[in-house]
Every structure is written in C-alpha cells, then in structure tokens.
Amino acid sequence: MFSYAKSQSYEFIFFIKPESTTFILETNKSGAPVIPKASLSPSSSVEAIFAISLFFYKFATIKLNLTKMNMTEWDKMQEYQIYNDFDADLFDLRVEAKKLFKEFNRTEDEEIERRQEIMRKLFKKVGERVWMEPNFTCEFGKNITIGDDVYINFGCTLLDCGQITIGNNTLLGPNVSAYSANHSLDSAERIAGALIPEPITIGNRVWIGGGSTILGGVTIGDDTVIGAGSVVTHDIPSGVVAAGNPCRVLRKITDKDKVGFPV
Numbered sequence: 001m002f003s004y005a006k007s008q009s010y011e012f013i014f015f016i017k018p019e020s021t022t023f024i025l026e027t028n029k030s031g032a033p034v035i036p037k038a039s040l041s042p043s044s045s046v047e048a049i050f051a052i053s054l055f056f057y058k059f060a061t062i063k064l065n066l067t068k069m070n071m072t073e074w075d076k077m078q079e080y081q082i083y084n085d086f087d088a089d090l091f092d093l094r095v096e097a098k099k100l101f102k103e104f105n106r107t108e109d110e111e112i113e114r115r116q117e118i119m120r121k122l123f124k125k126v127g128e129r130v131w132m133e134p135n136f137t138c139e140f141g142k143n144i145t146i147g148d149d150v151y152i153n154f155g156c157t158l159l160d161c162g163q164i165t166i167g168n169n170t171l172l173g174p175n176v177s178a179y180s181a182n183h184s185l186d187s188a189e190r191i192a193g194a195l196i197p198e199p200i201t202i203g204n205r206v207w208i209g210g211g212s213t214i215l216g217g218v219t220i221g222d223d224t225v226i227g228a229g230s231v232v233t234h235d236i237p238s239g240v241v242a243a244g245n246p247c248r249v250l251r252k253i254t255d256k257d258k259v260g261f262p263v
Contacts, residue, residue: 077143077161077197085161085183086193090140097122097141105134119146127168132156143180147204152176162197162216170202173210173228178202180216203238212247223253 071079073087084090100122107115119126122141127148136156138144143160146152147168154174158164161181166172184194198216202208206220209228214220219235226232227243227250236242242249 080162080197080199082184082194082196084193085195093140093142097138100141101136101138104132104136107134124163133174153210161195163199165199165201167202167204167206167222169204170206170208172208173212175211176208176214177212178214182216209243225253 071081073083073090074093076083077090100118104115104118104122107118115132116126116130119130119132122138123144123146124142125145127146127150129148130146130150130152132152133154133156135154136152136158138158138160140160143163144158145163145165147166147170149169150166150172151170152172153176156172156175157177159177159179159181164178164180178200180200181195181197184190184196186194196216200214200216201219202214203220203222203224205223207225208214208220209226209230211228212226212230212232214232218232220226220232221236221238221240223239224236225241226236226247227241229245230243230247231245232242232247234246236247236249239253240249241251241253
C-alpha cells in the first residue's frame, strides 16, 4: 500500500506497509530519499528488502510523473513528444533565431569571423571551416549540429523542431530543405497546435543534390549521394546513389565512379 502526505520538515512522506512490514520513508525538499526514521518490524529480511525496493520503484515513478507534468513545450520537443507549436516561449525562440539568421544573411563573404560568431550563437554546435551561403533560414537553430568542413549552398531551409545533424565534409546543394516535424493529420489537433518532432541525421561525406527535401525521422548514411530534386522519406544506407520521389537507392558507389582527380 502506498500513500502520500505533507509534513513541516519534509516535502513528502511516503508510507509503505507490505504485509507485516511497516516503514515511514521520506524525501527532503531536494527530492532525495531519507533513511527510514520510524518503526521497522519486518517478519523477515526478505520482507524488508521487498519494502525498500517497492519504495524506490514508487519514488522513481512519482518523480518521473512530476517531471513530465512540469515539462515545458521546449522540453517536450527535446524528448520527441507531441508539443504545442503555438506556445509563446517557442514563438520567442523563433524570433531570436530569425534575428540571427537575418543578420547572417546580411553579411559579406569577407566577414568570415562575423559569420562564424553568428553561427556559434545560432546553432547547437558548429564545427570548423563551415561555409554557409545566404539566404539561410531555420526555425530555432538550437537543434542543429553541423560538423567540420561542411558547405551549405544558397537558399537552405532547416526546420529544426527535431534535432538535425549534418556530418563532416558534407555538401548541401542550393535550396535543400530539411523538415524535422509533422503536424497532426487530424485537422482539429492540427489547428490546435499539435506537432510531432523527429530527428534528421545526415552522415559524413554526403552530397545532397539541389532542391532536395529531407523529411523527419530520416537518416542518410556516410558517403551517399542524393540526386537533385529528391524527396527523402525513409532511411538511405551508406555509399549509394539515391534519387526520386520518394527517394530510392539506384546503385552502390564503386571505384568505377572515380574520375582520376588527385586526392
């Protein structure tokens, strides 16, 4: 049996009474369990172990439920839970991202340090020697991770409701888009703001052809080429050429694809 009560000295008191065993188990205001301070009269050591195990299971469950109740819409997004896309705090985060990418888009090619500074503020993580052309747009920026030696061509759009990860030495052609979220298919839920985030992962040494669209939940493996204008709706393995709508694997990349350029 499990019950709940308040006390002056502690935020919670939990009473557990399995069979003939009686415990009073407490947590302090920081949420940490306190050693039992009241009667302990187990009929056997097995019952005592059971009682303690039951307490910690219940304690962990309640802490988890309380945490979920207190989650912000941003927290839900990070956990890939359905969240309210119309939340005021999310609106403010979008405004901040817009200020940064608009500032980036106004820079000149010679302002390399300034561009790097803005990217460090905008993205969750950005590697070395990343070159990004204007006009770049994103939703939050803080859910985007970019590796080293990445080139992002003109007109890229990354809607980063879910995490978007771009690996090292990857090329994104002009007007590439990645959409890491889905609105609810139910119209009533959709207009109420229901949105479901999913991650997008683009591997190392990948080339995404111009005008391609990558949808939420997709992983593209290392060394793969996505043909221009593709709509990538499912995972694509490493080391292949894939294209189409929906994007599908056409063939593997082999040594026959080398053109003799010195590397």
